[in-house]
Amino acid sequence: MGERTRTFEESNQLRDWFNLIMGEALLGSPWILGYASDTVPTWIARVVGLLISLLAIAALLKYAEWEEWLVLAAGGWLVVSPWAMGFADRATPRTVHIAVGVIVVIVAAWELWDFRRLMAAREASARQQGITNF
Numbered sequence: 001m002g003e004r005t006r007t008f009e010e011s012n013q014l015r016d017w018f019n020l021i022m023g024e025a026l027l028g029s030p031w032i033l034g035y036a037s038d039t040v041p042t043w044i045a046r047v048v049g050l051l052i053s054l055l056a057i058a059a060l061l062k063y064a065e066w067e068e069w070l071v072l073a074a075g076g077w078l079v080v081s082p083w084a085m086g087f088a089d090r091a092t093p094r095t096v097h098i099a100v101g102v103i104v105v106i107v108a109a110w111e112l113w114d115f116r117r118l119m120a121a122r123e124a125s126a127r128q129q130g131i132t133n134f
Contacts, residue, residue, distance in 0.1 A: 016059040023052030026100045041093035075104030
């Protein structure tokens with residue numbers, strides 16, 4: 001028997017669940033890792049963690065490309081926030097923000113790439129079949 005490959009929707013859901021977990025981990029990280037008294041990184045973790053979580057939930061309910069672009073931007077902000085907001089000298093929040101940011105950016109970029117690849121394949125298939133209004 002042949003191995004079944006995952007569809008875009010199945011892979012997409014796994015990535016969205018992963019982003020939800022990352023958002024929740026970021027949201028709880030100030031208390032779990034002990035930097036909750038550090039106001040700026042704590043607020044960034046709360047706001048961006050909540051944003052990533054909400055976007056992941058929205059994507060799980062119905063995929064939209066714009067959600068992934070927002071997640072990508074949120075992840076990028078996490079990577080630069082230690083320097084932009086002045087807490088790069090504090091190891092724990094800096095490491096958390098950069099690590100979560102890089103992971104979220106990679107997952108969102110992968111999802112966008114996969115979606116674009118799927119749309120290009122569908123477009124090529126429609127052209128082959130003579131369908132011009134897709």
